[in-house]
Amino acid sequence: MALSLVRTLSSTLSPFLSAAAASRALPAMDMTVRNASKKSGGSTRNTVGRPRRKNRGIKVQDGAFVHKGDLLVKQYGLKFYPGEHVYMDDQWSLRAAHDGIVVLTTEQLNPYPDSPLYQHIQNGFVMNKHFFSVIPTPLHGKFKLVSET
CATH class of the missing domain: 2.40.50.100 (RNA polymerase II/Efflux pump adaptor protein, barrel-sandwich hybrid domain)
Incomplete structure (x- = not known):
């Protein structure tokens, strides 16, 4: 639906704009997808208050x-x-x-x-x-x- 709206706007404005200006004015629609920056690992246990044993x-x-x-x-x-x-x-x-x-x-x-x-x-x-x-x-x-x- 959004793509069809962009096409109709570009066709109606094209007589008023040069080809280079029309391409700069209305860029093609790219779908950008955000990906995770790090691979998620398994959950870790909360070790606060549980120090490692010293085996004394x-x-x-x-x-x-x-x-x-x-x-x-x-x-x-x-x-x-x-x-x-x-x-x-x-x-x-x-x-x-x-x-x-x-x-x-x-x-x-x-x-x-x-x-x-x-x-x-x-x-x-x-x-x-x-x-x-x-x-x-x-x-x-x-x-x-x-x-x-």
Whole structure:
């Protein structure tokens, strides 16, 4: 219908306009279609308030056998303290320093004199903390010394 209206207008105005002016005055009707600029993807879950898990906690239970360097506890801060043959890495994780059996104990904290907790302990405050220790496995003589003489 719109196309027929344009044709009738162009035919009635053509005697008054030159051919070039008539073509400029009434352009041909093009149907322009807007397309999506991006392909729509699937909906995503709203993750606000649901942070990714850090997988912290105890990784090895009491009485388990561990190898040197195995992760015992992944923690933020000092919830668990390193005991004998256990070291703490730069992210407060506890790791085994030797092969052996894990022992989890609750002991009274005895801080160094330069610790901020030292004065409280000297005043009689008792602090019990959880310690992870590793009892190393004894080395067995598997080789014989054979003299060549």
